[in-house]
Amino acid sequence: MRVLGLQGSPRKKGNTYYLLTQFLEECQKQGADIQLVDVCRKKIEPCMEYILCEKKGICPIDDDMKRGIYSMLRRADVIVTATPIFFYNTTAQLKALIDRTQTLWARKYKLNLTDPNRLWRKGFTLAVGATRGKNLFEGLHLTMKYFYDAVGASDVGSLTYRQIEKPGDMQRLPSLQQDIETAVTALLLPFQGRKKVLFTDAAGSCLAQMACAFTQLIAGDRMDAVCAGFQPSDRLDPVMVQVMEEKGIDMGFRDPLSVEDALSGKTPDIAISVGDVPHHDVLPGSLRFDTWNFQASEDIYQMRQVRDAIEARVKAFIQQSA
Ligand SMILES: Cc1cc2nc3c(=O)[nH]c(=O)nc-3n(C[C@H](O)[C@H](O)[C@H](O)COP(=O)(O)O)c2cc1C
Known part of the structure; x- marks a missing residue:
């Protein structure tokens, strides 16, 4: 919060x-x-x-x-x-x-x-x-x-x-x-009482951003979703921004953050590695870990499929956590 x-x-x-x-x-x-x-x-x-x-x-x-x-x-x-x-x-x-x-x-x-x-x-x-x-x-x-x-x-x-x-x-x-x-x-x-969820990927600029945005959009009243990269890039992935905008979702002014900046000293209830490389060992003691194994693409057609798959995964995750 x-x-x-x-x-x-x-x-x-x-x-x-x-x-x-x-x-x-x-x-x-x-x-x-x-x-x-x-x-x-x-x-x-x-x-x-x-x-x-x-x-x-x-x-x-x-x-x-x-x-x-x-x-x-x-x-x-x-x-x-x-x-x-x-x-x-x-x-x-x-x-x-x-x-x-x-x-x-x-x-x-x-x-x-x-x-x-x-x-x-x-x-x-x-x-x-x-x-x-x-x-x-x-x-x-x-x-x-x-x-x-x-x-x-x-x-x-x-x-x-x-x-x-x-x-x-x-x-x-x-x-x-x-x-x-x-x-x-x-x-x-x-x-008060929202579950803190940390989404990560390597650069904090693409897959974790999408998962975080969908979680905020659908369940921001129940979950405090943040996202980060282990080596944060200096800007968001432009193809990701475009496919999210096609769904009317605004990714403007969302900077890739480090794990420390995203968490501001708090421990998440769950940490989800959205990319295919889990980095759980460097995270503070979260209660639960998960790995979703998505892969980003420079191809816009594939990125649309990744976006839709992440949205479906987020919805299932929210339902399970309810
Ligand atoms: C340029 C200026 C315009 C002001 N206009 C008003 C006003 O329209 N009505 C009012 O009640 N006080 C007005 N004040 C007084 C301030 O609102 C008041 O002194 C306030 O406590 C200042 O708060 P601060 O200490 O956080 O700056 C004005 C003060 C200044 C300097």
């Missing part, structure tokens, strides 16, 4: 930072792997309307969105967006990140590709503002609703605080720790 926090305040240790770090600490306490992106300290250009995203599903701007943030959004089970209210909405730096997720919106709504985790991912918002106005968070809520849709997450809730202005105001709020504990417990509940 991965929780990604987007810290949208320019203040290094201001109210938003405090609220988000307390929230992430509670997520970690309840079993999540956490990651914080300090948005104002990242290089994120505003959208320039090149519209390449609507044709090819990619953004040509070479900045930190391309160098990691799109992939982090895709890997996250939960996205927590934290911002101070600036003129009734997010800060400009966070808004630039939001606008750039038009790329993910376009992959779904222009190219008809579905991110395998879309059904299960959750979005949660944290916000603070100085005034006590009744409509203080209205603009933000509308923006967040469409942001979460673009990144493939359901908008499940928020914690918002009025009359928070100077650094330190947040720390003085007596109800804060209780608010956070209650919200995090409800937010993470759907992810």
Whole structure:
């Protein structure tokens, strides 16, 4: 279970930072792997309307969105967006990140590709503002609703605080720790108790990716599927990406990972070697191992057959594990 926090305040240790770090600490306490992106300290250009995203599903701007943030959004089970209210909405730096997720919106709504985790991912918002106005968070809520849709997450809730202005105001709020504990417990509940499944192949770029994507798509509510390679390649197999896209499955921004990065210190309940070479000896003590013996091909016709066979195998595996 991965929780990604987007810290949208320019203040290094201001109210938003405090609220988000307390929230992430509670997520970690309840079993999540956490990651914080300090948005104002990242290089994120505003959208320039090149519209390449609507044709090819990619953004040509070479900045930190391309160098990691799109992939982090895709890997996250939960996205927590934290911002101070600036003129009734997010800060400009966070808004630039939001606008750039038009790329993910376009992959779904222009190219008809579905991110395998879309059904299960959750979005949660944290916000603070100085005034006590009744409509203080209205603009933000509308923006967040469409942001979460673009990144493939359901908008499940928020914690918002009025009359928070100077650094330190947040720390003085007596109800804060209780608010956070209650919200995090409800937010993470759907992810608790999922079986962790690790799929591997040699390079983490093809067979394991397909098995992982099908598992996430079909059973992401019951299984926490991750995939890795023993010698991870620097990009996905393009033929695999093409045959998955033919089925409407979006493999965009899924980087091949090492076993250590995929597991983040957790032990899987089951490790499945999808390729023909099992590497179980180098895995941490998983409870169960399996080998599926598939072979990748550069030939697209054969790769389609491999894809369909892996899908059938995944379905049988899910049924057996139910
Ligand atoms: C440029 C700017 C615009 C702001 N606009 C609003 C606003 O529209 N409504 C409001 O209640 N507070 C507004 N504030 C106040 C901040 O939301 C408030 O001070 C908040 O606690 C800052 O959080 P931080 O410490 O995480 O940066 C604004 C502050 C700045 C600097």
